Amino acid sequence: MHISKRVLIGSLAGALLFTGGMLAGSNSAVAKKAAESIRVNFANIKLIANGKEIQNKAEPFTYNGNVYVPAATIANMFGIAQTWDNSTPAVRFESADRVASAxxxxxxxxxxxxxxxxxxxxxxxxxxxxxxxxxxxxxxxIPKMENDGTLTPISRMVHADMFYMLETNSQGTFINGYQIDKVKIEISKLFSRKIEPVTGSLSFNEETREFTEKMLNLDSNNNLKLVGIKIYGISDENVITKKHELLTQ
Known part of the structure; x- marks a missing residue:
């Protein structure tokens, strides 16, 4: 079943775990500000988003027929911005449309x-x-192969919260694949694949899973001129292979 981010945000209110001593009873619409001892049931509940199990530091539990999960975990799983407002107090969520307009x-x-x-x-x-x-x-x-390596962006966020960057260092030129874990709030480098030196700009097409380099040179008037195109494909195993090289006249 597909759940939109707006619907998810609205439903989060019934499934939040607050660790600051503020719990809402399942039959009450008003949160209690005092500490309260309750009996909960831990049943090794797994969190699965789009078929992938999500690791979480705080174990979900059930109480009065409701499943309680950390708010940050749910928000991060679906890419929903969330912040803790200590002055109210409140957990504030921001959907994609609000982020685009605010x-x-x-x-x-x-x-x-x-x-x-x-x-x-x-x-x-x-x-x-x-x-x-x-x-x-x-x-x-952002992790690099070498501390002195230079990073250049290739893509925005693509499938599985990944993005690609070009690293140039003493060993050559590499395409690095990175992944952001929005639950643990950390970034990891999944792979580095060496390619030929890049003389122009490199971009990534998510639909075709291809990297395209536009090779540029200065002409007699010191203007950049397109002199060739290189196309690299990436496999499901993250192997990068040059597929085409086209030279312009």
């Missing part, structure tokens, strides 16, 4: 603070050394 969540709009968005929550910092969550401003360092 100025404070304008990473997708190419604002000065977040000019390189990966999706509507995560963006690349300038110099491409870090990924930042534009909702809470938390940063994640």
């Amino acid at each position: 100025p404070q969540y304008a990473g997708m709009q190419g604002q000065q603070n977040y000019p390189h968005p990966l999706d509507y929550v995560y963006a690349l910092r300038p110099k491409f050394e870090k990924v930042v969550n534009i909702v809470n401003n938390k940063e994640l360092v």
Whole structure:
């Protein structure tokens, strides 16, 4: 069954676990601000999103017929922005449409603070050394093969919360595949694959799973001129192979 993000946000209120001593009874619409001892049932409940089991630090449990899961876990699984508002207190959720329209969540709009968005929550910092969550401003360092390696973006976020970057270092030129774990809030490098030196710009097509390099040279008037195209394909095993090389006249 497909559940939209808007519907999911609305249903989260009945399935949240607050660790700050604030619990809502299943038959009450008003949250209690005092600590209360309750009996819950732990039954090794698994969280599965799109067929993939999600690892979680706090184990879900049932209480009065309801399943209680950490709010951040559910929100991160579906890419929904969430923050804790201690002054109210409240857990605030931001859906994709609000993020696209609200100025404070304008990473997708190419604002000065977040000019390189990966999706509507995560963006690349300038110099491409870090990924930042534009909702809470938390940063994640992007792993590299070498500390002195230079990173260049190739793609925005694609399937399975992945993105690709080009790394140039003392060993050559590599396409690196990265994955953001939105539950654990961490970033990992899944692979590095060496390719020929890149003289132009490299882009990724999610539909065809191809990397395309547009090779550029300066002409006699010092203007950039397209002189060739290279196309690399990536397999399900993350093997990258050059498929075509086209030279222009």
